C-alpha cells in the first residue's frame with residue numbers, strides 16, 4: 001500500500017527526519033495549514049525539477065484527516081446519546097434473535113448495524129433533516145442490511161409498534177411485519193430507497209444529487225443546502241457500480257453529496273482486503289477522482305498517544321499493518337496488542353507504557369467515537385466544491401464479544417446464547433435483569449423518560465422523522481387529447497419509423513403548457529441514433545456550467561447546445577447512470593413533490609438485459625415514467641448483429657410486476673399508450689411504469705381504426721379483417737411491432753395465392769394479455785361457485801374462425817404463453833437465437849418470421865386440420881423459395 005511514511009529512506013538519520021518534521025510543525029503553528037501545504041507543494045516541485053523521481057501517491061498517512069485541534073465541539077449530550085444508541089442496539093439485536101427463535105433461518109443481520117450504530121446515530125441526532133412543506137429535506141440511502149437499526153430507532157420514536165418489530169421478516173403475519181431490507185414497495189410510508197442490492201445505492205445517490213441540481217438549475221425547485229447521504233459497506237465497494245460514477249460526482253462538483261463508507265474491514269465471508277488496506281485503496285480512488293476524503297480511523301483515546309509520538313512512529317506503524325492483522329487485533333487481548341502492535345519498536349512500547357492492557361484493548365476506533373464522527377460530518381456538510389466521502393473505521397459485530405465481534409462468521413450471526421446476551425446487556429447498560437434479558441424483550445423507556453424526550457427533541461429540531469416516504473405532488477389535471485390527436489391520423493403514406501413517431505410526440509409534449517416543463521428526456525449518447533438531435537437546439541442539453549466553448553457545429557441549425565437550464569439529460573455512455581437519472585426523475589413526485597416525467601430512450605438490448613437490477617429497484621421504488629427501447633427487434637435492427645439485435649427485452653420485462661411492456665406497430669398505438677400512461681401515473685397516481693419498444697424501420701403509418709383504443713391498451717385488437725369473411729379456409733394472424741407488416745403481407749399472399757381469408761391482429765402487449773389470463777384463471781380457481789371470468793384473449797377470439805398463427809420479433813415464448821387461452825392450437829414464430837449482421841429481409845428469412853414463413857405456418861396448420869392437401873403445402877414451400885433444410889436459427 002502506498003504510504004509516504006511507511007518506508008524508511010536508506011542512510012537517513014532519524015534525527016534529520018525529526019528536524020524536518022519540527023520545522024513543518026512550527027510553520028503550521030505560526031502560519032497555518034495553507035502555508036504549510038504551499039511549502040510542501042513547492043518542495044515537491046523543487047524536488048521534481050532537481051531530478052528526484054517522486055512516486056505518485058494519492059494517499060495520505062493512515063491517520064485521521066481531521067486533527068483534534070480542528071475538531072468542533074460536540075453539540076449533543078454524549079452520555080444520553082450513548083444510552084439511546086445502546087437501546088437501539090439492543091432492540092435491533094432483539095428483533096433478529098427473536099425472529100430466529102420463532103422461525104429458524106428467517107435470517108437478519110446483527111453485526112452490520114452493530115458496527116454502524118454511531119455512524120447512524122450522529123446523523124439522526126445532528127444532521128439528517130426531514131422533508132417538510134418548507135424544506136425539501138436531506139435524502140438518505142441507508143445500508144440495506146443495517147435496517148434492524150432503523151426499525152429499532154423508529155420503535156423508540158414511537159413510529160413502529162412492538163408487534164411490528166416482533167414480525168421482522170415475517171410480513172405476512174396478522175397485523176403485518178417489517179420487510180427485511182428497505183423496500184418502498186412493501187413499506188411505502190417508511191422507506192424511500194431500495195439499497196440492499198449492493199452497489200446500486202451509491203450510483204443512484206450520485207445521480208440523485210445531480211438531479212437535485214438539475215431541478216434547481218431549471219428553476220423547478222428552490223436552491224437549498226439539502227444533502228444526499230449514502231451509507232455503504234466497504235465490501236460493497238467491490239461492486240463496479242459503487243465507484244463507477246464517482247468522477248461524475250466530482251466533475252459536477254456535487255458538494256450536496258456525502259458517502260459514508262463503514263470500513264469494518266469485513267464483508268460476508270471474511271476480510272475485504274486481508275492482505276491490503278481497503279481504507280487506503282478507497283482513499284486513493286476517491287482522491288484520484290477529486291473527492292474530499294475524510295478518514296475517521298482512530299477514536300479520542302488515541303489522541304494523547306499520537307501527541308506523545310513526536311517522531312511519527314505510530315502513524316508509520318499503522319500504515320504497515322494489513323487489514324487481516326488489524327482484524328486479528330480486534331479479537332485479541334490487550335497484552336497481545338501491546339506485544340504485536342506496539343512491540344515492533346521499543347519507542348512505541350514506551351508510548352503506551354502508562355496504559356494497562358485492558359485500556360489498550362479498549363482503544364476505540366474512529367467510527368465508534370461520536371466526537372470524531374460528528375467532526376467528520378460537520379466538515380462534510382460545510383465542505384464546498386466537491387463531494388465528500390467519509391471512510392470510517394469500525395468493528396463488525398461491535399459489542400457482540402464472543403458471539404462474533406470482529407470474527408469472520410459475524411455477518412451470519414443470528415443467535416446468541418444466554419451468556420452472550422447477558423454480556424451484551426451489561427456492556428450497553430440495558431436495564432434488564434439476568435432472567436429477563438435472556439428472553440430478549442424489546443425495551444422502550446417510558447414516554448417521559450429523558451431518553452425518549454431527548455430523542456424526540458432532536459428529531460423535532462431537525463424537522464421530523466427519517467426515513468419517511470410521502471407523496472407531496474399534486475395530480476395533473478389536463479387530459480392532453482390535443483397533444484396526441486394528430487398521431488391518430490396516420491402519416492399519409494409517408495414512411496416513418498415508430499421511433500420517429502415517438503420523437504414527434506416528445507417534441508410536442510415538450511411544448512405543452514402543463515407537462516412540457518415536467519418532461520425529462522434522458523439519453524445515453526444515442527440521441528442521433530433516434531433522430532432526436534433537433535431537441536438539442538430546442539430544449540438544450542443540461543450542463544451545470546452552461547456552455548464554455550463554441551460548439552463546432554454552431555453554424556448549423558441543430559447545433560450541440562449545452563445550457564444551464566437545458567432539459568435533456570445527455571448521460572454519455574452509461575445505461576446504468578441513465579437509469580439512475582430515470583429513477584431520480586421518476587420518483588421526484590415523492591422525493592421532491594414534483595411530477596417530472598422521464599422518457600429514457602436507449603438501445604433496447606442494453607436495458608433489461610444489462611441493467612435489470614436497476615430496473616427492479618426502480619419498480620420497488622414505485623418509479624413512474626417511460627422507458628423506450630430503441631432500435632428494437634431481432635430482425636428489425638439490420639446490420640448490427642449478435643450483440644445489438646434485441647429479441648429478448650419483451651421477455652425480460654415479464655418478471656417486473658408493475659412494468660407495463662408494449663411492442664407497438666404504429667404511431668397511433670404509441671400515442672394511445674403514452675397518453676393513457678400519463679393519465680394512469682400522473683393523474684391517477686398508479687404505481688406503474690412503461691416499457692415501449694420502438695423500431696427504426698420506416699413504413700407508412702395508417703390512421704387509427706375506430707374503437708381500438710381499449711384493445712391497444714389491453715394488448716390486442718383486430719387491425720384488418722379478411723376481405724372475404726365467407727371463405728372456406730380461414731386464419732387469424734397475430735403480429736407485433738414491425739413484424740405486423742409481415743403478417744399483413746402474408747394476409748395478402750394467403751388470400752390471392754391460396755384462397756385463405758385471414759384476419760390480422762396487432763398484439764401490442766403479450767405481457768398484458770398474459771397477466772389478464774393468469775388473473776382470470778386464478779379468480780376462477782378461488783371462486784368456483786361464481787360465473788367464470790373469461791380471459792381477454794379468449795373473448796377476442798370467440799368468433800374468430802380458422803387456424804391461428806403468431807409472429808413476433810422476440811422469443812416464441814411470448815405468443816406461446818397466451819396460447820392456452822386461445823380456442824385452438826397456435827403456431828408461433830419468433831426470433832429465438834443469436835442475431836446476425838444482415839439486412840432485414842435476410843434476417844427475417846433466417847429467423848423464419850417473414851410473410852413467407854407466416855404463410856407456410858398458416859398452410860401447415862390448415863393441412864394438420866385436414867383442410868388442405870399436403871401437396872398445396874409442399875408447393876408453397878417451393879414456390880415461396882423456402883429452404884426446408886436451412887440451419888435452425890435457435891442454435892446456429
Ligand SMILES: Cc1ncc(C[n+]2csc(CCOP(=O)(O)OP(=O)(O)O)c2C)c(N)n1
Nearest residue numbers: 112196197198233234235236262266267268
Ligand atoms: C449485489 C449483491 N450481492 C450480494 C449480496 C449479499 N450480501 C449481503 S451483505 C453482504 C456483505 C456485505 O459486506 P459489506 O459491504 O462490507 O457490509 P458490512 O455488513 O460489512 O457493513 C453480501 C455479500 C447483496 N446484498 N447484493
Ligand SMILES: [Mg+2]
Nearest residue numbers: 234235266267
Ligand atoms: Mg464491511
